[in-house]
Amino acid sequence: MKTGFTNRKSLKKLMNALKNANELMIGYPVAKDFDFSELYPSLKYVINNVGDPFIESTYKVQTHKTERKVIDFFAQLLRANPKDYWGYVTTGGSEGNLYGLYVARERYPNAMVYYSETTHYSIKKNIHLLNIPSIVIRSQENGEIDYEDLQNTLLNNRHIPPIIMANFGTTMKEAKDDVSKIKSILKILAIKSFHIHLDGALSASYGNFIEPRIPYDLQDGTDSISLSGHKFIGSPFPCGIVITKRSFRDRIANDVAYIGSLDTTIAGSRNGHAVLFMWYAINKMGVEGLRKRYEDSLKMASYCKEELKKSGISAWSNPGAITIVFPKTSEKLTHKWGLAAEGDITHIICMPSISKEQIDNFIIDLLEEKNVNIS
Ligand SMILES: Cc1ncc(COP(=O)(O)O)c(C=O)c1O
Numbered sequence: 001m002k003t004g005f006t007n008r009k010s011l012k013k014l015m016n017a018l019k020n021a022n023e024l025m026i027g028y029p030v031a032k033d034f035d036f037s038e039l040y041p042s043l044k045y046v047i048n049n050v051g052d053p054f055i056e057s058t059y060k061v062q063t064h065k066t067e068r069k070v071i072d073f074f075a076q077l078l079r080a081n082p083k084d085y086w087g088y089v090t091t092g093g094s095e096g097n098l099y100g101l102y103v104a105r106e107r108y109p110n111a112m113v114y115y116s117e118t119t120h121y122s123i124k125k126n127i128h129l130l131n132i133p134s135i136v137i138r139s140q141e142n143g144e145i146d147y148e149d150l151q152n153t154l155l156n157n158r159h160i161p162p163i164i165m166a167n168f169g170t171t172m173k174e175a176k177d178d179v180s181k182i183k184s185i186l187k188i189l190a191i192k193s194f195h196i197h198l199d200g201a202l203s204a205s206y207g208n209f210i211e212p213r214i215p216y217d218l219q220d221g222t223d224s225i226s227l228s229g230h231k232f233i234g235s236p237f238p239c240g241i242v243i244t245k246r247s248f249r250d251r252i253a254n255d256v257a258y259i260g261s262l263d264t265t266i267a268g269s270r271n272g273h274a275v276l277f278m279w280y281a282i283n284k285m286g287v288e289g290l291r292k293r294y295e296d297s298l299k300m301a302s303y304c305k306e307e308l309k310k311s312g313i314s315a316w317s318n319p320g321a322i323t324i325v326f327p328k329t330s331e332k333l334t335h336k337w338g339l340a341a342e343g344d345i346t347h348i349i350c351m352p353s354i355s356k357e358q359i360d361n362f363i364i365d366l367l368e369e370k371n372v373n374i375s
Contacts, residue, residue, distance in 0.1 A: 025338030026362060027346065029202045029323075031234030032353035036277055047272025051261025052253070053088050058260035067275040073282050074227075074241045077290075078204065079219035087243035088265050089229070089275045093201035094122035095266055096226025096242035100197035101126045101163065102266070103224055103244050106251045107195055108161035114153065115165040116145040118175060120199060123165050132163070142318055143167075143175025151185045161193040162186075168216045169203030172342050174323035174349075176203060179222055180215035198222040201240075202349075203321075205232035206294035210320035218243065229274065232293070233281050234352070239274035293352050297322040301350040304359045311363050322350045330369060337362055 005011075022032060051057040053067035071087040090096045097120070105111060113134035115123050127134045135153055138146040145167070154162060166177040179196060186194055198216055200207065204227040207216050216222065224244035229235050253262045285293060301322040308315035308326055315326040328346045329339060339346045348359065 021338065024336060024358075026348050026354055026358055027334075027337060027339035029228075029231045029349045029351060031230075031232060031351045034234040034236070034281065036236065036280060039273075039276055039280055042273060042276055047276065049089070049270040049272040049275055050268055051256070052264040053275075054086065055261045061272070063272040063275045063279075066279045067272075070241070070275060070278045070282065071243065075218075075243055077208065077287065078217045078225055078243055079208070080243055081218065081245070084245045084247060085218070085243060086246040086249045086264075087241060089270070089278060090226070090240040090242050090265075091267060091271070091274075092230070092238040092240040093120070093199065093226050093228035094126075094240075096228075096240045097122050097165070097197070097199050098126040098129065099242045099266055100195075100199075100224035100226055100244065101130055101132070101165070103248045103252065104163040104195035104197060105130055105132055107248060108163065108193060110160065111163045111195070112157055112160045113163045113165060114150060116167065116177070118143045118170040118173070119165060119167060120171050120201065123199065139170075139175070143170045143173035144318075145177045145182075147178075147181050147185060150182070151189070154185065154189055154191065158189055158191060161195075162191065163195045163197065166196055166198045166216070166222065168198050168200035168207060168214075169321075169323075171201075172323075172340070172345060172347060173318060173325050174203060174321035174347075175318050176207075176214045176216065176320075178214055178216075179220045183221045195223045196221060198225045200225050201228045202231045206290065206297075209291045209294045212319075214320065223248065229278050232351070233278065233290075235274065235277045235281065237271070237274060237277075239271060239278060241278070294322075297350050297352055297354075300354055300356070300359075303356060304348055304350055304354075307359060307363055311367055313363075313366070324348050324350065329366060333362075333365055333369065336365070 045061055049062045050059055053064045067089055075085045113127050113132050114137055116137045117139040138149040140146050168176045204225055226242045229239035249264050253264045256263045304324045305315045313326050315324050317324050325345055325347045328341045328344050334341055
């Protein structure tokens with residue numbers, strides 16, 4: 001019997017397909033400008049970060065200490081109270097959203113969840129999973145929550161503790177809800193028991209570099225924040241970060257003898273490589289590198305918007321956003337360029353790996369299709 005890997009032809013075909021798709025994709029928020037080759041030797045190990053990252057477990061092939069460093073970095077970036085924070089490296093933004101909602105529900109078992117129309121589908125799914133009553137709030141045209149609708153709706157339910165799922169970078173328009181406005185509404189209505197979770201999948205990684213600043217972080221009054229690691233930071237596999245208060249996580253901690261740790265995370269076995277890759281990436285860039293990464297992306301977004309406008313396409317963006325929104329393109333271009341479309345709009349997200357050449361080539365395609373003479 002023949003043993004060993006024999007399907008070389010299929011593998012080559014698959015690798016080529018991935019390479020081609022990766023080169024063209026400009027519509028999804030993934031940074032592709034990374035080089036993790038120094039970490040390849042780690043692929044020889046089953047790195048499993050099962051259990052709480054802040055507790056030494058009996059499973060030793062893990063990167064818990066490194067995970068704590070990653071959490072420390074993001075806790076500082078998101079201005080957590082240095083004496084009261086906790087978090088872990090998740091499978092992605094969706095798990096972080098589930099965690100935020102879970103912690104909130106444990107704080108307020110009889111709560112009502114409020115989320116805006118433009119909220120990511122993971123939140124609706126998570127609300128369904130946890131079986132919490134919820135109300136959808138209108139969104140403004142730019143994708144930001146409609147504060148007036150939020151206030152009126154909260155007013156009718158003042159007796160029920162609200163869990164507010166704020167957005168910091170909605171999927172299609174990269175709209176950001178202002179957490180200080182949400183807090184003011186709660187204050188006006190004298191609501192004292194609440195939890196604000198922030199879905200910062202894309203933009204929480206650079207929120208503190210946006211000028212003028214839009215209040216969103218833990219010091220601004222959010223109680224939990226989720227972000228994706230494979231988006232702005234860049235990682236070859238999906239991952240994310242969730243940060244909340246240590247005191248909130250204490251409410252859900254269960255002691256598990258088998259792993260010699262506390263069961264404080266959603267998943268049991270957890271990806272220890274993701275931790276290593278996140279740590280490597282943040283060490284390479286540091287806070288100033290991250291700031292520059294955002295500034296460069298913003299410049300590219302400005303170039304993209306202006307070039308589209310010069311070509312007669314009604315492109316626009318939210319303040320500080322690296323996402324340029326414009327009318328939906330044909331199916332052919334949507335597929336060729338990996339563009340996400342919803343309703344009558346699509347977008348280019350000017351992630352760190354996007355080049356002027358890609359934007360120019362996309363516009364040439366767009367204009368050719370519209371039969372515009374560009375000679
Ligand atoms: C606003 C928003 N929230 C959450 C998510 C989910 O993140 P992940 O894909 O990392 O689970 C996304 C993904 O695109 C998103 O755009």
